[in-house]
Amino acid sequence: MKRAALFVIAGPVGIVAYGLVRLWGRSDGAYGPGFDWQAAHLVALAGMVCFVPGVLALARLLPGSPWRTGVVAGALVGLAATMVQFGADIVEGLLAEDRTEMSRLAADFKDIPGVEVAFYDVVPQLFFVGLLVLTGMLAARRRLPWWSVPLLLAGIVLPVVTLDLLPIGGLCMALALAPALPLVQQREEPAEPSVAVH
Structure with a gap:
């Protein structure tokens, strides 16, 4: 499988x-x-990092436009915020001796003005919204089947119900995006060298 x-x-x-x-x-x-x-x-952090080139690869299946650029930019900003959130969780886990102290460290971080909005409640959601819109754009141009959109939406919503559904949510997301893999691979294939005729 090609890298993208x-x-x-x-x-x-x-x-x-x-x-x-x-x-x-x-x-x-x-x-x-x-x-x-x-x-x-x-x-989880590694998965978020992988989404960055993944989103860019999916976007390249669409013609360039300000709309595409805005959707991708929003998704990447949301991803960056999500990475900060997971990074904070990792640091808090390293510094804390028990669950109570870890919760206190998390609360202290969220008490910093703007942190809860930027890295928890609002900005990270831009990734999921952006990915959903991008999937809809791909489906509209028949780069993805129509069912990829509701399947991706289910993958996003299920963990909101309970984090115990994260594995099913991730599987739904994978199945929703999988039909684009041949197109992404095809785009990565080097062009056939032209042969000059003398």
């Missing part, structure tokens, strides 16, 4: 892995701080 296509699918797979590691960590009733907390959030 790999990134398109690696982002959702990161969400699936995050959800599975989180469920494993919660199975003993003592999730965080510790190895399970760090592993889950590192996997």
Whole structure:
């Protein structure tokens, strides 16, 4: 699989892995701080990083326009905010000795003016909105099937209901974006060299 296509699918797979590691960590009733907390959030952070080239690869399947640029920019800003959120969770897990102290550190971080809006409540949602709009644009141009849009929406909404549904949500996202993989791979294929006729 070509690199760009790999990134398109690696982002959702990161969400699936995050959800599975989180469920494993919660199975003993003592999730965080510790190895399970760090592993889950590192996997999630890696997934968010993979979404950056993945979103750019999907955007290249559309003709250039100010609308496409705005949607991609919003998605990337949301991704950056999400990465900060996961990075903060990782740092808090490293500094805290127990769950109570970790919660206190998280509260202290959120008490900084603008942090909760920028990295938790509002800006991170731009990624999901941007990805959904981008998927709709691809479906409108038949680069993706129509069902990719509701399937992606389900993948976004399910973890909002409960984070225990993260693995299913990530799987829905992967299935929604998977039909674009051949097109992304095709775009990466080098052009056939022209042969001069003398």
